[in-house]
Amino acid sequence: MTSRRKVTNSHINDEFAQVLQQHEEGQKGHNEAKDEGLGSDRGNVLLLLFLYVLQGIPLGLAGSIPMILQNRHVSYKDQATFSLSFWPFSIKLLWAPLVDSLYINKMGRRKSWLVPAQYLIGFFMLLLSSVINDLLGEDSQHTPNVVFITCVFFALNFLAATQDIAVDGWALTILSRNNVGWASTCNSVGQTAGYFMGYVVFLALESKDFCINYLGQKDSLVTLPGFLYFWGIIFCITTTAVWLLKHEKDNLEVTVDDPDFGLVGTYQILGRILKLRPIQDLIIVLLTCKIGFAAADSLTGLKLIESGVPKDRLALLSIPLTPVQVLLPFYISRYTAGPKPLNPFMVGYPLRLLFGFVFAGIVWITPVFKQDDGSYPFYYYCIIVFIYLIHQVFANCMFVGVMAFFARISDSSVGGTYMTLLNTFTNLGGNWPAWIALRYVSELTWKSCSGVVNILSCNNKHNEEACESEGGVCITDIDGYYVESVILVIFGFLWMKWGLKTIKRIQNLPTSAWTVSKRNG
Incomplete structure (x- = not known):
């Protein structure tokens, strides 16, 4: 559950960063819109909302695949491989200038890519x-083809990230000046709704147990092939409608504050930003600060499934967490106003680190709650939700603090490029430690063969099969999850000695230390 939520947040982070950066302007726009009404923009708002919903569908489906793979008993190395499919949204800065600069005039700047x-x-x-079904090993005895599945969903996420770049740009020109503040709302609400349908709704309706016990059905209501086919048709039909019926019209009044530097100019701006010494220090902080959370964020949900917690129940636990994830950042933002926006980050960091031990403890005691029929009682899920809600408070203290800091230091003349660059490193800082945690958890796990004298270890597939063929049972003596949890949390506390000192130093720098444009220099 944690790793899936993380993928959604990394996507929402970009939007909330824009909300923080343009808070005053956006609030003014909303107030004016309230007074005057949406008027002719009502259809444009609905279109943007729908496009963002479509964007969230493949993201939600990608988030559900690890849950399905875990039920197929794939290795954690395979889970690490599939985690690479989430990377396009973290590296979209690499081709975003292409999407913004290259297009077919007759088709339209945004529709050329959308x-x-x-x-x-x-x-x-x-x-x-x-x-x-064949790729996942559903209808055969073959193991899931994880590498091919990863390539497919990497491609899907790459296309969704490209669509995101195009829609974000279109949102600035499709809406009037008074209503441009609705762009962030459409992104946040639409994308969250799409992810919810592709992840929570799909896993619930695909679960036979859930449909029988809660919906009174005799079988699951949807299958993965049917869900993919349905949304494939929806994508094709709606894309055709947008292509033929919706025409682009640039609103120069909106885009004047976000100048178009062209393809080469944009990459030159990125180079100038990266040469700033404060930016280099900040990038190192962003790439290393989440190492201590890697085991808790990427492995906890999978370990709960391994213990027998149904994947559809874990997905449904996201329902009470979703409004907290949306509303809590806005509440915390009142404490990030002013010259010290990173103070909440520094307060939340050690507390979030401690939750690495809390999550490990929950995984450890989960089998105690398991009932004779293999189910878990309602109060167990209440405990899980309560723990995740508290964890969200500390996670959002860090998130909001970082986003507010980005908004404060970004050079306004290149604000979009500046913010996207910083968000790219923020997301990468969470992705690469998660991959490491998934990739090496098996190497840190020790299993022994019980009941067979001549076979001592079950640490590889060959020995495991040999043990079972001899009538033995593989028993986990040391779980790599707990090893990683302890090591990474300790690393996190050691990191604080350097990291928090560096954060305090760069937070005290004047705004001029972060500027790259001649206008602000």
Whole structure:
């Protein structure tokens, strides 16, 4: 559950960063919109909302795949491999200037990328619907083809990230000046709704147990092939409608504060930002600060499934967490106003680190709650939700503090490029430690063969099969999850000695230390 939520947050982070950066302007826009009404922009707001919903569908489906793979008993190395499919949204800065600069005039600046990206997503889904069961090992004795699945969902997320770049840009020109503040709302609400349908709703309706016990059905209501086929058709139909019926019209009044430097100019601006010494120190902080959370964020949910907690129940636990994730940042933002926005980050960091031990403890005692029929009582899920809610407070203290700091230091003349660059390193700082944690947890796990004298170890597939063929049972003596939890949390506290000192230093720098433009220099 944690790793999936993390993927959604990394996507929402970009939008909330824009909200913080443009808070005063956006609030003014909303107030004016309230007075005057949406008027002719009502249809444009609904269109943007729907496009962001579509964007969230493949993200939600990608988030559900690790849950399905865990039930297929794939290795954690395979889970690490699949985690690479989430990277496109963290590295979209690499091709964002291309999407902004290269286009077909006749088709439109944004539709030149939006239409092909959405068509390809639809075709991918239609094609995938016919082979996904074979790839996941559903209808055969073959093991899941994790590498191929990873490539497919990497491509889907790459296309969704490209669509995101195009829609974000279109949102600034499709809405009038008074209503441009609705762009962030459409992104946050639409994308969250799409992810919710692709992840929570799909896993719930795909679960036979959930449909029988809670919906009174005799079987699951949807299958993964059917879900992919349905949304593939929706993507193709709606993309055709947008292509033929919706025309672009640039609103120069909106874009005047976000100058177009062109393809080469944008990459030159990125280079100038990266040469700043404070930026280099900040990047090192961003790439290393989440190492201590890697085991808790990437492995806890999978370990709960391994203990027998149904994946659909874990998905449903996201329901009470979703409003907290959306509303809590806005409450915390009142404490990030002023010259010290990173103070909440420094307060929340050690407390969030301690939750690495809390999550490890929950995984440790989870089998105690397991009932004779293999189910878990209602109060167990209440405990899980309560712990995650508290964890969200500390996680959002860090998140909001960082986003507010980004908004304060970003050079306003290149604000979009500046913020996207910083968010890229923020997301990468969470992705690479998660991959390491998933990749090496098996190497830190020690299993022994019980009941067979001549076989001592079950630490590889060959020995495990040999043990079981001889009538033995593989027993986990040392779980790498707990090893990683302890090592990484300790690393996190050691990191604080350097990291918090560095954070205090860069937070005290004047705004001029972060500027790159001649206008602000």
